Amino acid sequence: xxxxxxxxxxxxxxxxxxxxxxxxxxxxxxxxxxxxxxxxxxxxxxxxxxxxxxxxxxxxxxxxxxxxxxxxxxxxxxxxxxxxxxxxxxxxxxxxxxxxxxxxxxxxxxxxxxxxxxxxxxxxxxxxxxxxxxxxxxxxxxxxxxxxxxxxxxxxxxxxxxxxxxxxxxxxxxxxxxxxxxxxxxxxxxxxxxxxxxxxxxxxxxxxxxxxxxxxxxxxxxxxxxxxxxxxxxxxxxxxxxxxxxxxxxxxxxxxxxxxxxxxxxxxxxxxxxxxxxxxxxxxxxxxxxxxxxxxxxxxxxxxxxxxxxxxxxxxxxxxxxxxxxxxxxxxxxxxxxxxxxxxxxxxxxxxxxxxxxxxxxxxxxxxxxxxxxxxxxxxxxxxxxxxxxxxxxxxxxxxxxxxxxxxxxxxxxxxxxxxxxxxxxxxxxxxxxxxxxxxxxxxxxxxxxxxxxxxxxxxxxxxxxxxxxxxxxxxxxxxxxxxxxxxxxxxxxxxxxxxxxxxxxxxxxxxxxxxxxxxxxxxxxxxxxxxxxxxxxxxxxxxxxxxxxxxxxxxxxxxxxxxxxxxxxxxxxxxxxxxxxxxxxxxxxxxxxxxxxxxxxxxxxxxxxxxxxxxxxxxxxxxxxxxxxxxxxxxxxxxxxxxxxxxxxxxxxxxxxxxxxxxxxxxxxxxxxxxxxxxxxxxxxxxxxxxxxxxxxxxxxxxxxxxxxxxxxxxxxxxxxxxxxxxxxxxxxxxxxxxxxxxxxxxxxxxxxxxxxxxx
Amino acid sequence: xxxxxxxxxxxxxxxxxxxxxxxxxxxxxxxxxxxxxxxxxxxxxxxxxxxxxxxxxxxxxxxxxxxxxxxxxxxxxxxxxxxxxxxxxxxxxxxxxxxxxxxxxxxxxx
Numbered sequence: 001x002x003x004x005x006x007x008x009x010x011x012x013x014x015x016x017x018x019x020x021x022x023x024x025x026x027x028x029x030x031x032x033x034x035x036x037x038x039x040x041x042x043x044x045x046x047x048x049x050x051x052x053x054x055x056x057x058x059x060x061x062x063x064x065x066x067x068x069x070x071x072x073x074x075x076x077x078x079x080x081x082x083x084x085x086x087x088x089x090x091x092x093x094x095x096x097x098x099x100x101x102x103x104x105x106x107x108x109x110x111x112x113x114x115x116x117x118x119x120x121x122x123x124x125x126x127x128x129x130x131x132x133x134x135x136x137x138x139x140x141x142x143x144x145x146x147x148x149x150x151x152x153x154x155x156x157x158x159x160x161x162x163x164x165x166x167x168x169x170x171x172x173x174x175x176x177x178x179x180x181x182x183x184x185x186x187x188x189x190x191x192x193x194x195x196x197x198x199x200x201x202x203x204x205x206x207x208x209x210x211x212x213x214x215x216x217x218x219x220x221x222x223x224x225x226x227x228x229x230x231x232x233x234x235x236x237x238x239x240x241x242x243x244x245x246x247x248x249x250x251x252x253x254x255x256x257x258x259x260x261x262x263x264x265x266x267x268x269x270x271x272x273x274x275x276x277x278x279x280x281x282x283x284x285x286x287x288x289x290x291x292x293x294x295x296x297x298x299x300x301x302x303x304x305x306x307x308x309x310x311x312x313x314x315x316x317x318x319x320x321x322x323x324x325x326x327x328x329x330x331x332x333x334x335x336x337x338x339x340x341x342x343x344x345x346x347x348x349x350x351x352x353x354x355x356x357x358x359x360x361x362x363x364x365x366x367x368x369x370x371x372x373x374x375x376x377x378x379x380x381x382x383x384x385x386x387x388x389x390x391x392x393x394x395x396x397x398x399x400x401x402x403x404x405x406x407x408x409x410x411x412x413x414x415x416x417x418x419x420x421x422x423x424x425x426x427x428x429x430x431x432x433x434x435x436x437x438x439x440x441x442x443x444x445x446x447x448x449x450x451x452x453x454x455x456x457x458x459x460x461x462x463x464x465x466x467x468x469x470x471x472x473x474x475x476x477x478x479x480x481x482x483x484x485x486x487x488x489x490x491x492x493x494x495x496x497x498x499x500x501x502x503x504x505x506x507x508x509x510x511x512x513x514x515x516x517x518x519x520x521x522x523x524x525x526x527x528x529x530x531x532x533x534x535x536x537x538x539x540x541x542x543x544x545x546x547x548x549x550x551x552x553x554x555x556x557x558x559x560x561x562x563x564x565x566x567x568x569x570x571x572x573x574x575x576x577x578x579x580x581x582x583x584x585x586x587x588x589x590x591x592x593x594x595x596x597x598x599x600x601x602x603x604x605x606x607x608x609x610x611x612x613x614x615x616x617x618x619x620x621x622x623x624x625x626x627x628x629x630x631x632x633x634x635x636x637x638x639x640x641x642x643x644x645x646x647x648x649x650x651x652x653x654x655x656x657x658x659x660x661x662x663x664x665x666x667x668x669x670x671x672x673x674x675x676x677x678x679x680x681x682x683x684x685x686x687x688x689x690x691x692x693x694x695x696x697x698x699x700x701x702x703x704x705x706x707x708x709x710x711x712x713x714x715x716x717x718x719x720x721x722x723x724x725x726x727x728x729x730x731x732x733x734x735x736x737x738x739x740x741x742x743x744x745x746x747x748x749x750x751x752x753x754x755x756x757x758x759x760x761x
Numbered sequence: 762x763x764x765x766x767x768x769x770x771x772x773x774x775x776x777x778x779x780x781x782x783x784x785x786x787x788x789x790x791x792x793x794x795x796x797x798x799x800x801x802x803x804x805x806x807x808x809x810x811x812x813x814x815x816x817x818x819x820x821x822x823x824x825x826x827x828x829x830x831x832x833x834x835x836x837x838x839x840x841x842x843x844x845x846x847x848x849x850x851x852x853x854x855x856x857x858x859x860x861x862x863x864x865x866x867x868x869x870x871x
């Protein structure tokens with residue numbers, strides 16, 4: 001009732017009518033009364049008007065005006081405080097926006113809350129799951145659950161799909177390593193995703209052009225179709241609608257683009273953006289002929305865990321209900337798929353989990369670092385708070401007289417505190433606003449830093465409403481934090497001594513209060529120093545790690561060398577033609593302008609992974625063909641390389657020679673070892689001696705310095721290099737190392753690498 | 762003497778029990794019914810009227826006075842009557858409590 005009337009009074013027309021009415025009433029009463037009997041009618045009207053307005057609102061206005069005035073008056077203080085707050089709040093906002101994009105944000109699909117992700121858990125790695133596809137990395141150990149995985153055998157998809165009363169749709173996908181996609185004669189390796197027919201319908205997304213993959217596209221014998229990501233369609237066709245109905249080639253097979261996914265859609269895994277989506281069964285078409293039987297077998301195999309399964313709950317069905325229905329069915333399924341007691345002893349159990357934020361591999365990897373960063377940013381803000389609280393305490397001493405005057409004139413302590421808190425809040429909110437600007441800049445800088453040159457970086461941290469609400473809440477909290485204690489402190493003293501003292505001596509150093517405020521200020525300074533020290537140490541450690549990583553001696557010269565990897569079979573090269581292609585490409589690249597030397601290796605140094613083998617040193621027994629008694633080195637890195645590898649990578653030879661064109665099939669098997677292996681095997685002059693990998697003996701032709709093999713943080717390990725030309729079968733992929741003078745010119749290299757077209761078969 | 766803080770509202774409500782009155786009339790009525798011992802400042806009375814009106818305890822209407830003048834008359838609403846009963850019983854309780862403490866006469870005084 002009264003609220004409505006007060007609200008109505010906010011309307012100007014209503015306010016004017018009320019005012020007219022009041023003036024008329026007061027005039028009529030004045031005529032009745034004796035002159036002067038009613039007193040000051042202007043004041044009466046003013047008091048009556050106050051009834052219609054909110055006093056706190058009016059006072060807030062006064063407080064704000066006063067706060068603004070005092071801020072303008074103390075320009076240095078205001079600027080300092082706002083700047084340190086803006087930095088603190090800005091850093092927190094920027095980090096929080098990353099946290100939001102990694103940990104909290106729901107998938108950009110309609111009704112993400114009804115999505116579920118299927119997972120399994122087991123005490124140990126379940127032996128019933130014969131092979132788990134390594135490409136997605138969804139399987140991991142979890143401290144509370146044991147082993148948790150997100151991959152399932154294909155037959156389970158049908159099993160889950162049969163529960164139409166629980167799940168309105170069940171769909172799956174499978175991440176590919178990379179696909180060779182040819183658009184208008186231009187081939188690139190792009191990330192792709194195989195999706196089941198119900199994938200896009202279940203996700204509930206609409207195409208931005210053309211149509212998306214449907215269940216019918218999965219049937220064997222249908223036209224091969226593909227859906228592009230929005231980004232990829234723009235890159236290659238300039239426009240989403242122009243991509244529709246275009247013919248492209250994937251792994252040298254003809255496909256038709258039927259549509260383009262919406263711009264914001266990135267599949268189910270934040271941080272991983274597929275450029276192209278193809279029906280699941282297209283993997284039959286895209287696999288090399290040699291692997292076809294195995295790929296076809298996957299669809300029947302009950303023990304091959306490879307697809308990621310998701311579903312959408314029917315309205316009104318809870319996670320627990322879905323779990324109760326589906327888990328027993330899955331249990332029966334794995335029970336039947338187990339073939340011995342060992343497998344039956346630890347069967348995986350189904351877990352139906354929330355799918356609103358998609359699959360959590362990114363969250364698993366980044367949640368700890370993000371929390372650490374958030375904690376550090378929080379500390380920075382605390383330091384800023386302590387700093388401002390200290391400044392406010394100092395200022396309170398200066399404003400003592402002002403406050404004493406206000407208190408002595410009848411202002412309540414609460415009223416003065418509210419005035420001081422208003423000033424703090426205003427400061428905090430202005431600092432927060434400035435902080436948002438700093439955060440916007442910080443997010444851009446952090447994105448650049450994290451993307452590290454990758455153009456398909458998909459972590460879109462941004463200033464959305466969730467983040468801005470966080471910032472506002474943080475600003476208010478900050479204002480309370482640094483404002484409250486100084487406000488309590490500044491108003492809690494006896495007025496009269498303060499007034500007198502100020503007037504007479506202006507000396508403030510001897511009263512008890514002042515000593516208290518000095519103690520408070522000191523403890524604030526101590527806190528500030530402690531936090532700053534903590535931050536400094538942490539930052540120092542970070543920098544130290546970073547500079548250590550930079551200073552690691554990789555064992556080769558990393559400046560001015562370009563690496564690229566090719567997988568010729570995906571483009572239709574037959575196995576016998578591979579070695580010819582590899583040598584031919586090396587020769588052609590060697591002739592390209594600006595190239596100093598070119599080599600090749602089966603895997604790239606230092607991060608390409610590789611195999612570890614035991615190596616046996618020469619002994620008397622070796623000559624008789626029983627290599628077992630000599631000194632042995634376990635876990636020796638094995639890498640197949642081509643001619644001129646050590647020259648190109650600039651790994652110094654300390655003895656002997658490096659591989660050349662004559663080390664090929666038919667000539668004696670040769671190997672080059674590194675110094676660490678020589679030391680482990682205890683050889684004096686290894687060149688000319690024999691070593692054995694398994695039962696195969698190699699003649700050592702050279703010794704090289706150590707180089708990092710599999711991971712930058714690893715110590716250099718014992719290494720044995722062989723030449724790929726002496727492999728029994730040619731490697732399916734090859735990495736080229738091209739050392740150039742100055743900056744490598746990629747387009748020029750690309751054109752010299754083009755196959756003239758006579759090697760394929 | 763002026764009424765104690767917070768009692769003015771009650772006095773206004775009580776005065777309006779006998780029928781609608783305009784602002785000046787209310788002041789006069791309180792003054793006379795208190796045997797001229799209570800002086801109501803118009804500066805306090807008028808905002809109090811606005812306050813009571815906003816709370817819905819009284820309503821106002823322009824009417825013609827006995828001297829054929831136009832004036833705004835205030836009338837008690839049923840919510841106002843209820844409020845008056847409540848304040849009245851509280852006041853009786855309060856007054857008797859105070860008089861019990863104060864006793865019959867100023868024995869120790871002066």
